[in-house]
Amino acid sequence: MAMTLYELVGSDAARPFSPHCWKARLALKHKGLDFQTVTAGFTEIPGLEGGFSKIVPILKDGETLVADSFAIAEYLEATYPDRPSLFGGEGGRALSRFVESWSQRTIHPQIARLVVLDIHAGLGERDQSYFRESREKAFGTTLEAFVADREARVEPLLKSIEPLRAILARQAFLGGESPLFADYIVFGAFQWARVTSPLPILPAGDEVAAWFERCLALHDGEGGKVPAAA
Template identity: 65%
Template sequence: MAIKLYELCGRDPGQLFSPHCWKVRLALRHKGLDFETVPVPFTKIPDVEGGASKTIPVIRDGDKVVADSFKIAEYLDETYPSAPTLFGGEGGRQLSRFVESWSQRVIHPALAKMLILDIHDILSDTDQAYFRQSREKAIGKPLETIVEGREAHVEAFLKSLEPLRGLLGSRSFIGGETPLFADFIVFGPFQWARVASAFSILPKADPVAEWFERCLDLYEAEGRKVPAAA
């Protein structure tokens, strides 16, 4: 029986844009596991598996329900040890926690500041109302104000990627010559940007952009199955 993966979607059910869901999608492909996607809009998340989690991704594997992208990756490695590893051992698992912490403190907030209105615009009317109310309450500003002058923030964001750029100058993936879950962690927010917004951020010649293109091509170009925003 295929694993069921609940993924966040926009107005179009095929527009799967969540960075955390993409981590899991590539993890499943990396492990060679069969899965089926269940698109879920923001306002339907409370209905997933009887309210199993306030956020997605969530997977159902037989009678097991697991939420949270990192916990799902740990579950997949523990449950399917004969399939390719996601962490390369305990040390890799702990280092992936660092990569996750760095990504969520550096990449995610910077991209959200530039793309939040574009994300709003790809949602259904009901989800737009929820998204605007919740984000404006949390941030204290209208979405339109948050993205004002976003072009001026790109340079600082690109500079913040220098540790990643330096690493990728000597290898194909964060995991080395082949990808690991750490790659999927960082791929997630860039795929989020690619699917949700046409705003250009990464120069083509940037080593980070070249790595991202390699990640898009992984597993029969899984990342390209959802088109980039026009």
């Protein structure tokens, strides 16, 4: 039986946008595993699989349920060791945690300040109320104020990813000549922006933009199949 990946969507079920769900989706593709996807809005997540997790992605493999993208990658690596490796060894697994930590604390908060109002606009009605209330409480301001002057925030974001740019100038992927889960971790962040918002972020000619295009093309263009937000 094919596995099931539960993914987050807004009003358009064909546009999964969660960065973490994209990490899991590409991890499954990397392993060459068959899977079907089931979509859920924010307010539907607590009802999935009998309330198994408050977050997606959730992977169901036979009787096994796993939530959290990194945990899913570790599960796939341990369960399907003969498929292409997501970590390239134990050292790669440990250091992927650093890439995750860096991406979550460097890229994610900055992208949130660019796209959060666009995310809201793409949600169904019930999810919109939930999203606005929970995020405005977390941010301490309105969604509109949170993204005000967002154009001015692009340049600092591009500056902050210089450590990424420098390595991608010398190797095709974070994983070296071919991608590893670490690539999907960072890809998820930019794909989140690409699918939710028309705001241009990565300029043409940027090494990071070139790497992102390479990632969009991986696994028969899995990432690129969902068109960019217009």
